[in-house]
Amino acid sequence: MDEAQHLADRVAVLREGHLVAIGAPDTLGGSGRGSLLSFRLPEGAVLADLPPLTGEIEEYGEAVGVRTRQAARDMHALTGWALERGVELTSLRLSQPSLEDVYLDLVEQPEPSPEPGPSSAAGREPAADDELAPGRRS
Structure with missing residues (x-):
């Protein structure tokens, strides 16, 4: 591959x-799949402290992953949030699948089911x- x-x-x-x-x-x-934005939470921060992000957020201990289709917007929001608070986002990474x-x-x-009818392209x-x-x- x-x-x-x-x-x-x-x-x-x-x-x-x-x-x-x-x-x-x-x-x-x-x-x-969108992009994956990943980073470590700054010391003392919790997920609820993060700015609003468009992607789906997952936490893995101190590591956070955001699966997003708006990578630039979420990266901008996240880095702006870190700058305002004077914290570093260690291990900050943006990757594509x-x-x-x-x-x-x-x-x-799963295979989609064909729609019945004369205009169906099924088959x-x-x-x-x-x-x-x-x-x-x-």
């Missing part, structure tokens, strides 16, 4: 014989040049 992420122009992901995503590795990686992370998400998603396989969003099927 690491080689595909760095060397391939386009990748396709199949789940149970169906095409679920196709595109450049960077576009597949950035769309579904790898192609392997995205692949695992796509192949583990139609996407053309090779169809641009599908990760996890979306036509």
